Amino acid sequence: MLSEFAEMLRRLRTARGMSVRELAAMAHVGKSHVHDLETGRRGPTMRVARSLDQVLGAAGRLTAAMAAESEPTDAAEVEAVELARRVSASDLGSETLDRLEQAADELAMAYAATPPDQLLVRVHRHLGYVASLLDARKTLEQHRRLLVVGGWLALLRATVHVDLRQDPAAHAFLLTAEQFAGQAGHSEIAAWCLETRAWHVLTSGDFRTAVQLAQHAQAVAPRGGSALVQATAQEGRAWARLGDREQTRRTLDRVERMADSRPAPDHPEHHFQYDPGKARSYAATTLAWSGDPAAEGLAREVIAELEVAGGRPRRVATARLDLGLALVAADRPDEAATVAAEAIASGRIAPSSWWRAREVVGRVRLSGVREGRDLRDAYETFRPAQS
Numbered sequence: 001m002l003s004e005f006a007e008m009l010r011r012l013r014t015a016r017g018m019s020v021r022e023l024a025a026m027a028h029v030g031k032s033h034v035h036d037l038e039t040g041r042r043g044p045t046m047r048v049a050r051s052l053d054q055v056l057g058a059a060g061r062l063t064a065a066m067a068a069e070s071e072p073t074d075a076a077e078v079e080a081v082e083l084a085r086r087v088s089a090s091d092l093g094s095e096t097l098d099r100l101e102q103a104a105d106e107l108a109m110a111y112a113a114t115p116p117d118q119l120l121v122r123v124h125r126h127l128g129y130v131a132s133l134l135d136a137r138k139t140l141e142q143h144r145r146l147l148v149v150g151g152w153l154a155l156l157r158a159t160v161h162v163d164l165r166q167d168p169a170a171h172a173f174l175l176t177a178e179q180f181a182g183q184a185g186h187s188e189i190a191a192w193c194l195e196t197r198a199w200h201v202l203t204s205g206d207f208r209t210a211v212q213l214a215q216h217a218q219a220v221a222p223r224g225g226s227a228l229v230q231a232t233a234q235e236g237r238a239w240a241r242l243g244d245r246e247q248t249r250r251t252l253d254r255v256e257r258m259a260d261s262r263p264a265p266d267h268p269e270h271h272f273q274y275d276p277g278k279a280r281s282y283a284a285t286t287l288a289w290s291g292d293p294a295a296e297g298l299a300r301e302v303i304a305e306l307e308v309a310g311g312r313p314r315r316v317a318t319a320r321l322d323l324g325l326a327l328v329a330a331d332r333p334d335e336a337a338t339v340a341a342e343a344i345a346s347g348r349i350a351p352s353s354w355w356r357a358r359e360v361v362g363r364v365r366l367s368g369v370r371e372g373r374d375l376r377d378a379y380e381t382f383r384p385a386q387s
Helices: 004-015 020-027 031-039 046-056 061-088 094-110 116-133 140-163 167-184 187-203 207-220 226-242 245-260 276-290 294-309 313-329 333-345 351-367 371-382
Strands: none
Touching: 004 031, 004 046, 004 061, 020 031, 020 046, 046 061, 046 116, 094 116, 094 140, 116 140, 140 167, 140 187, 140 351, 167 187, 187 207, 187 226, 187 351, 207 226, 226 245, 226 276, 245 276, 276 294, 276 313, 294 313, 313 333, 313 351, 333 351, 333 371, 351 371
């Protein structure tokens, strides 16, 4: 049975005499994306619902239908935890904390496959619930556990805001996460905050500051933790953007040594748990940015591995951008255009990474190949409004 949103979208499009292709182009989404929305194969994001509302002149009806379908599910997660708390005790108990910690982990695991604006709604609800419990009566240990959960959720929210290019909100929640980490004495969260800041400024073009923040994160991070490896990888990417191949290679070697010595995590999709598989993806990106010929082969291997494993559509898309950049450097811009167009049309590139797509598009067009114009058209069709 189709959802109300899917049925309404198809009715509105048909009533206005628009094809799926025409609607997709005007709403700046992929044709397959609109088809999936109409057939119920995927749900809409808030940005897409609003865009479709505007194009179809639906006066907010599509956005309202989306909210009506998603609100009960999102609210139920927090409502269930609160109900359990009231059943077990009037104050904060261990069972409530256990469920909040589990929810924070589940949200971090959903990060890789969930559109950022959808994930933001869920993180917002859980973080708000944590805030409501800060004044509840509890032991010192329970208070610290609540601070740690709040720190992870605030950090995840900041990360999603970075992905959406919502810079003021990202900065505000990074400050909040740092405050939670400081109050709880949690150096892993503190290091992840610095690493996230490094990525944020790197995507804004401040590569030197990104190096400094990544190095600071490494100094703060506990030995053996995920933040240490991630911050080192971030430093390597910043060196690559600065064009320092020697420092880039040295840093990649450090990442490889640390990644090789780490056991495979139980949940490699967890955003704040560094798994060895990420090392290859980050190495492909770093080598592509530094213009190293080895980037092409590694990027192809990463794409093949991710497609077999499944469940990592965002990482597959960025790996294709890496391959596109490597192919341009290898003087094969026509192939680069095909690969980059596939990444762009996937709908899985976060707003914070569209500068990477723009870089490939620009280099392909400079080559003068005829595929460059088609690639540029795809870029303009699919890019989010924030970019």
